[in-house]
Amino acid sequence: MSEIVENPHANCSLGGANATLTAIKRVIPIYHSGPGCCLQTTAGEASQGGVRLPYYVQYTALPCTNMTEKDVVLGAVEKLDRHVEAALEILDADAFFILTGCTAGIIGDDVQSVAKKYREKGAPVYAVNSAGFLGESCLGYEIALKALLDNIVDPAPKKRNPKLVNLFGVIPFHDPYWEGNLEEITRLLNLMGLKVNTFFSHDQGVKEIKTASSAVLNIIVSPWLLKGFAAEFEKRFGIPSLRHRCVPLGATETETFLRSVGEALSLQDKAEKVISAEEKYFYRYLETGIGVQNWRRFSVVGDASTVTAVTRFLANDMSFTPDGAIVTDAVFRPADRERITEALTKLTYSRPPEIFFTGDQWQINTALARFDQTMLLVASTNEHEFAMSRGLQFFVAAYPNSERLIYNRSLAGYRGALTFLEDIYSNL
């Protein structure tokens, strides 16, 4: 049930699925789509995250059937078959995912049987229905993760690895800070003696994804994503999920996060040790900023996790005052909206922000205009116009971002909080 939207804050499910899969080492999507989808989705998803691109295949390097009118009329299963055959001949990958675009989705080409044919010959080819009309980027992420669960994750793990956890909820590229966020959360969990499957960062690939079924816990850092996925994981492998309401950012939130991981895995002592050492590091810096980092009223626009993380950090840790919190994800279910609202409302001392759910630019700007005392706007490039028209301090933290190159910077944990504070400092 999608709505008409101005200057959207998401690409389509194909874009989300592609960005997710191309973030995995040595994984190659094969588009069964019209001739523009590779470029539209790369330009509209991956490159609107941290500006940079997936390392292995990107833009016009993505294999694609480039379906034309003839294919629309006659079907293009054979064409796809030849593309898969050739891809296997010349491309070096651990897994290939056929991704359908709208065109293939509408005409109903049977992509599953093409993939099956090659799998039966021993080639790692999988097919995913990811047509853009199914939904937005977040859905694409869920579709891709489900495809990994169905096809790559070892269905019958021999034994549990008591130290292994899976980390979910950070969407590659759609979260501009995804890789830095995964790095910082991994760093903290490593300090607790845990091994972390992120699936996406750095050298993780198919090998790590396979082992996901031998983990002891799924950690989901998102207020609403992956509910069905988590239930499925538990049903198949008995692995429970721990949901944290956002990517933990700053001392207050990260403390809660680490403590709940500690409780879930009976590692309370380790969690406390890490918290204590990290807080020492964090506050050693923070105390040198007393009277430097001035109070602000602020508003945040972005995906649910980023809006929650930034709002909670600035309110709980910095005593800034939240005005508006605008969630741009397409969240339809009332239960999900309640969950997000709760995450944004239950703050340590601070008054809560006013909360809006919309990805529509006009509605976002109208909502923001209500807060004439807001001084700092943490949002996406789309809100740069509004910020300039009001003379607001502005910082890009969310998709779409076409103005800030982001490699390993994070909006997570203790270290991400410090760099974020550096970024939003202003002496004006």
Place this chain on the structure above:
Amino acid sequence: MKNTYSGIREQRRDTETYTDWGGDSFTAGENFPKRCLGRAERVFSQGLQCQQTNSVMALLSMEDAAFVLHSPVGCTGCCCMANDWFRVGQIHRGQYAMKNARVIVTNLDERDIILGGEEKLRKAIRLAHERYRPKVIFIFTSCSSGIIGDDVEAVVSEVSDEVSSVLVPIRCEGFKSKICASGYDAAFLAISKYILKDVEKGETEEDLLNLFAPPTVSYIDQVEIERILGDIGIRVNYIPFYSSLEKIRKIPNARASTAICKVFADEYMKELYEKYGIPYSHTIMPIGTRNTDKWLLGIAALFGKTAEAEQYIASEYQKVRHLVEDLRSKLQGKSVFITGGTGRSFAAAALIDDFGMKLVGIETPVYDNDTQGDIEYLNKLYGNFVVDIANMMPYEQVNLLNRLKPDVFIGVPVWAAKLGIPTTHVLDIKRPTMGYRNLAYLGSKILYQIENPGFNKNIAKHARLPYKKDWYEQDPFKYVKRS
């Protein structure tokens, strides 16, 4: 662009059009005129660029305009890109309070695919009007809206009575063409049909030139182009690049037309000639001195200013001569491989001769009558070289580069850089490239990137291309099959 032209480049009647072929330039130049180049198709390909992207890009910098995409949300990917150019373009023009392009997408979903999306389109157009009261609303179709058969024109004609904006539907369904430049034609067909349909030719403004420019021209290039033409007494009506409804309505009053890019408005200028008797010049992109000379002389002839232009060219050349000579002394003999859109590719191919460099291979998205002219010219300059009719096709590109081992690669650097080859580009949407004065920037960019290839040399030791080792040993055109 006669009434019969569909806007699909493959269907043009006055030329053969090839999109899939690989071979050498002598064979191409010899066989194309005899109509025996050989129809072929790739049985393996990588992503193209769809025509909707080009339609959107062409128009997105128009002022007082709104843009409705009748599509699923993903088709706004090209708007993200074009919106970035637009925002940066405003800042370069000193408009620091920059605005977003007003893009409204109908966000077609599964339900709409089944039940149709016309009601949503109606709403989206009304919404664009209600929110911004734009003078013009461009409406773009998509693969999805095309396949489900939404009657966009009917919706437009119905809603046009309710709104003050001129409504311009553009038929740019991606699946209809493998040539993204078709999207430019689709945009101009729509401009002609919906904006200029009632516009009578007024009195000709004797010094006015319609200059059709795509959005890939930087502001500083715009300034340089205006300077050059202004110096010989020609005024410019830029369209549709940072233009307006008024400027489009002025099109019939110009004395002549030209374009900055060879595949931009080339068909439309034919229509303007047939309909209004406006002559046009169609030469080459003004990149480098000789290309700029050629481009300027083509225009000057239409204004009876050939002698003036020749004199001007000579004086401009004196100003940059030392630069060209310096570049030539340092770049002489370097071998070059070029890839890019048709306009830029062939402009670059001619440009490098100014510096004494040698073409060893070129990728062009299309081969048609126009390309044939370029190839004949380049064959005389460079002898036989590799021609790959491909919109990049990185798998063929890296195979060719690995074989040809050029000293320099000109084009999108993502793949060539990973092979350690020095890379540079003649396409810079935000920086200078064109005309005489900007040669200082363009020339030094080319020279300095070639003399200092450290980044590519280092990255090549670590970066990863997705191809198997033995692919580099195989025929680069293995998957181009005769049909």
